Amino acid sequence: MLLHLPLAELEVGHHLYWQIGNLNIHGQVFLSSWIVIGALLAVVVLGTRKMERDPRGVQNLLEFLWDYLRDLARDQIGEKVYRDWLPFIGTLFLFIFVSNWGGALIPWRIVHLPSGELGAPTADINTTVAMALLVSLAFFYAGLSNKGLKFFEYYVEPTPIMLPFKIIEEFTKPLSLSFRLFGNILADELAVAVLASLVPLLVPLPVMLLGLFTSAIQALIFATLAAFYIGEAVHEEAH
Amino acid sequence: MHSWLLLAEAATPKGGLFDLDATLPLMAVQVVVLTFVLNALFFRPVGKTVEDREGYISTSRAQAKEKLAQAERLEAELKAQLLDARKQSVAVIQKAEEEVDRLFREALAVAQSEANSVREKARGEVDAEKAKAFSGIDSQAEKLSSLIVDRLLAA
Numbered sequence: 001m002l003l004h005l006p007l008a009e010l011e012v013g014h015h016l017y018w019q020i021g022n023l024n025i026h027g028q029v030f031l032s033s034w035i036v037i038g039a040l041l042a043v044v045v046l047g048t049r050k051m052e053r054d055p056r057g058v059q060n061l062l063e064f065l066w067d068y069l070r071d072l073a074r075d076q077i078g079e080k081v082y083r084d085w086l087p088f089i090g091t092l093f094l095f096i097f098v099s100n101w102g103g104a105l106i107p108w109r110i111v112h113l114p115s116g117e118l119g120a121p122t123a124d125i126n127t128t129v130a131m132a133l134l135v136s137l138a139f140f141y142a143g144l145s146n147k148g149l150k151f152f153e154y155y156v157e158p159t160p161i162m163l164p165f166k167i168i169e170e171f172t173k174p175l176s177l178s179f180r181l182f183g184n185i186l187a188d189e190l191a192v193a194v195l196a197s198l199v200p201l202l203v204p205l206p207v208m209l210l211g212l213f214t215s216a217i218q219a220l221i222f223a224t225l226a227a228f229y230i231g232e233a234v235h236e237e238a239h
Numbered sequence: 240m241h242s243w244l245l246l247a248e249a250a251t252p253k254g255g256l257f258d259l260d261a262t263l264p265l266m267a268v269q270v271v272v273l274t275f276v277l278n279a280l281f282f283r284p285v286g287k288t289v290e291d292r293e294g295y296i297s298t299s300r301a302q303a304k305e306k307l308a309q310a311e312r313l314e315a316e317l318k319a320q321l322l323d324a325r326k327q328s329v330a331v332i333q334k335a336e337e338e339v340d341r342l343f344r345e346a347l348a349v350a351q352s353e354a355n356s357v358r359e360k361a362r363g364e365v366d367a368e369k370a371k372a373f374s375g376i377d378s379q380a381e382k383l384s385s386l387i388v389d390r391l392l393a394a
Contacts, residue, residue: 012256013255013256013258014254015252015254015258017252017254020261023260023261024261024262025260025261025262025265026258026260026262030262030265030266033266037269037273041276041277044280044281045280048281048284048285051284051285052288053288053291053295055288059288062281062285063285063288066282066285066286066289067289086282087275087277087278087282088274091270091274091277091278094277095270095273116254121266124262125257125258125259126258126259126260126262126263126266127262129263130262130263130264130266130270131266131267131270133263133267134267134270134271186256
């Protein structure tokens with residue numbers, strides 16, 4: 001292998017293809033997602049190994065996260081059923097957050113792949129669409145399991161005129177969820193990469209910091225919207 | 240050296256930004272699995288710990304409030320007792336002072352009357368002595384005068 005500079009290279013839309021049967025999957029997305037999931041699980045296992053009433057070390061961080069996610073889920077979904085959905089909302093937030101920050105903070109360029117490059121798993125459209133579709137499934141599941149067929153009243157409330165808009169909304173919701181996350185993270189990675197290829201020192205730093213901020217905000221937005229949609233599905237009308 | 244990563248180097252699809260393929264369902268499955276794993280490893284244990292602690296804190300608070308109320312009740316009770324005891328002690332002191340005063344006056348009166356009677360008695364005695372003395376003097380004077388008369392007559 002020739003001396004390969006870890007900077008000053010830009011690839012968009014190149015993937016490391018793995019073939020399973022006759023299906024193609026993006027290997028780099030799974031590799032990086034395993035790394036960030038591994039890091040997340042390592043922190044979780046480290047922090048929950050010895051839980052005490054007086055928290056110590058990593059347990060503090062985990063309790064802070066749990067509290068934060070509980071407040072998020074409770075505010076959006078409501079006191080009654082938020083417990084059922086806290087793990088899902090929390091997992092979305094944690095996975096997106098560690099993916100985004102992992103994409104920005106881990107020096108992926110050290111590992112050179114034959115095709116494509118490692119980065120935030122959320123910068124791949126497949127990941128974000130997968131999560132957005134899961135949110136849609138969760139929306140219907142939450143509504144049907146909580147209210148049964150009465151859930152479909154949601155589409156004609158407050159008036160039946162809303163029906164077409166609400167149906168269109170079911171398609172725009174996953175679309176906007178997935179493209180917002182995908183676009184933000186990809187754009188951030190590209191902006192940093194372009195700036196780094198032009199001026200490798202210092203200049204990309206503000207953009208990188210802004211990227212970290214955006215990454216955190218995007219994780220929060222995705223989780224909040226997912227919780228909000230589920231909350232809409234289980235919302236009891238006060239007649 | 241990375242050839243193990245490139246499982247299908249032949250038939251490589253064209254790729255692209257919006258290349259949706261089997262990554263999508265697999266990633267969905269992965270996220271669902273991660274949800275269950277995190278639920279077991281993170282949300283359930285941490286939630287249990289935090290909610291146990293919240294329960295512990297609220298029961299401790301309730302207990303502390305109860306104890307505080309009890310302490311306040313005891314304090315009021317003891318204060319009332321203290322006030323009562325003070326009042327009683329003041330009354331006792333007053334009574335004792337009055338008693339002392341009375342005793343003093345009584346003793347004083349007794350002493351004075353005794354002194355008076357002693358004085359009266361002494362005066363009576365003095366008067367009697369005086370009268371006796373005067374009568375003695377009178378008789379002597381008579382005797383003397385008769386003596387003088389006798390002498391003069393005799394002379």
